[in-house]
Amino acid sequence: MTHPSMQTKIGTIDTIGGDPAAAAVERGWHALDPRMLDLMTLAPGDVDIWVAIVADAPDAELSVQFDEVLIEEERKKHAKFLFEKDRRRYLVTRSLVRYVLSRYMPIAPADWRFEATAFGRPVIANAHPGVSGFTFNISHSDRVVVLGVTRERRLGIDVEDIDREMPLDVADRFFSAIEVQQLQSLPAHLQPARFLDFWTLKESYIKACGKGLSLPLDQFGFDFRGEAPLRVHFDPRLNDAPENWSFRQWRPCADSVAALCVENRPTLSTRIAVRRVVPFVREQEMAFDVLRRSA
Numbered sequence: 001m002t003h004p005s006m007q008t009k010i011g012t013i014d015t016i017g018g019d020p021a022a023a024a025v026e027r028g029w030h031a032l033d034p035r036m037l038d039l040m041t042l043a044p045g046d047v048d049i050w051v052a053i054v055a056d057a058p059d060a061e062l063s064v065q066f067d068e069v070l071i072e073e074e075r076k077k078h079a080k081f082l083f084e085k086d087r088r089r090y091l092v093t094r095s096l097v098r099y100v101l102s103r104y105m106p107i108a109p110a111d112w113r114f115e116a117t118a119f120g121r122p123v124i125a126n127a128h129p130g131v132s133g134f135t136f137n138i139s140h141s142d143r144v145v146v147l148g149v150t151r152e153r154r155l156g157i158d159v160e161d162i163d164r165e166m167p168l169d170v171a172d173r174f175f176s177a178i179e180v181q182q183l184q185s186l187p188a189h190l191q192p193a194r195f196l197d198f199w200t201l202k203e204s205y206i207k208a209c210g211k212g213l214s215l216p217l218d219q220f221g222f223d224f225r226g227e228a229p230l231r232v233h234f235d236p237r238l239n240d241a242p243e244n245w246s247f248r249q250w251r252p253c254a255d256s257v258a259a260l261c262v263e264n265r266p267t268l269s270t271r272i273a274v275r276r277v278v279p280f281v282r283e284q285e286m287a288f289d290v291l292r293r294s295a
C-alpha cells in the first residue's frame with residue numbers, strides 16, 4: 001500500500017536546493033521517491049533501528065520539516081531551547097519519529113499524537129489497529145538520534161557521544177558492585193569508555209522496562225569479563241532474569257556508542273535492520289556491526 005499522505009510532502013522537500021537526488025547518489029544515499037514509499041511491514045520479532053545524524057540534515061530541509069510536521073505544542077517547545085544545537089536536535093528527533101511511524105502505518109506524519117506513561121515514556125495515542133503491540137523508543141546525543149521500533153516485545157535504546165565528559169565519580173552510586181569492580185580494575189585511561197559501555201547498556205534496560213530512574217541502577221549490571229558474550233545480572237529484588245533480555249552494543253556513527261535491549265519471547269526470533277535517514281529526504285541501509293552482545 002502506497003502512503004498517500006507522504007507523497008506531496010516528499011515531492012516538496014526533494015525540490016529544495018537543486019538536485020537532491022543527484023547529491024544523494026553521490027553520497028551513497030537513496031533519495032526518497034514517493035513511488036518507493038510503500039508502507040513497510042514489521043513482523044513480530046523484527047527490530048528496525050533508524051539512525052539520524054543531526055549534521056546530515058541541511059537547514060533548508062529542516063525548515064521544511066518544521067513547517068510540515070511539527071504540531072503546535074512541539075513548535076512552542078522548539079522555540080524555548082536556548083541553544084541552536086538543541087533546537088536542531090529536537091527538530092530532527094520530532095521529524096524522525098513522525099516520519100518513521102508513518103512508514104509503518106497509514107497515518108500522516110503530522111497526525112501522530114503521543115501521551116506519556118506515569119514514568120514519562122512516550123507512547124502512541126492514535127486509535128489505529130496497527131498501533132496495538134507496536135513499540136518505539138528514542139535516544140538522542142548531540143550528534144545522533146536513534147529510534148528503535150518493534151512489535152509484541154519491549155525495547156529500549158540508548159546512545160551517547162564517546163567524547164562527552166564521563167562522571168566517573170557517580171559509578172559507586174549507580175553501578176552494581178561487579179561493574180564498579182570491573183571499572184576500577186582498568187587503567188585510568190580505559191575507564192571512561194567502559195563507564196560509557198555500562199551507562200548505555202543500563203539505560204537501554206531501564207528504557208525497555210519503561211520505568212525510568214525509578215529502577216535502582218545498582219541492582220542490575222553487566223559483566224564484560226573474558227571473551228564470552230556480555231552477561232547481565234539482576235539482584236533478586238528486581239525479580240528479573242538474564243534470559244528475559246537480549247543486549248547489543250554498536251556504533252551508529254564513528255563518535256557515538258549505542259545499546260539496544262529487546263525482550264526475549266520464546267516464539268520470536270530477532271531480525272534487526274538498521275537505516276540511516278534524513279527524515280522525509282533520504283535513507284540508506286546500514287550494516288549492524290555489533291561490538292558486543294549477550295548470549
Ligand SMILES: CC(C)(COP(=O)(O)OP(=O)(O)OC[C@H]1O[C@@H](n2cnc3c(N)ncnc32)[C@H](O)[C@@H]1OP(=O)(O)O)[C@@H](O)C(=O)NCCC(=O)NCCS
Pocket residue numbers: 093119120121122137138139140141157158159174198199202203206207208209210211212213217
Ligand atoms: C529519561 C530517561 C529514560 C533517559 O534519559 P537520557 O538518557 O538522558 O536521554 P535519552 O536521549 O537516551 O532518552 C530520552 C528519550 O527517552 C524516552 N523516555 C522518556 N522516559 C522514558 C521511560 N520512562 N522509558 C523509556 N523511554 C523514556 C523519551 O522518548 C525521551 O525522548 P523525548 O523526550 O525526545 O521523547 C532516564 O533514564 C534518565 O533520565 N536518565 C538520566 C541519565 C542517567 O542518570 N543515567 C544513569 C545511567 S548509569
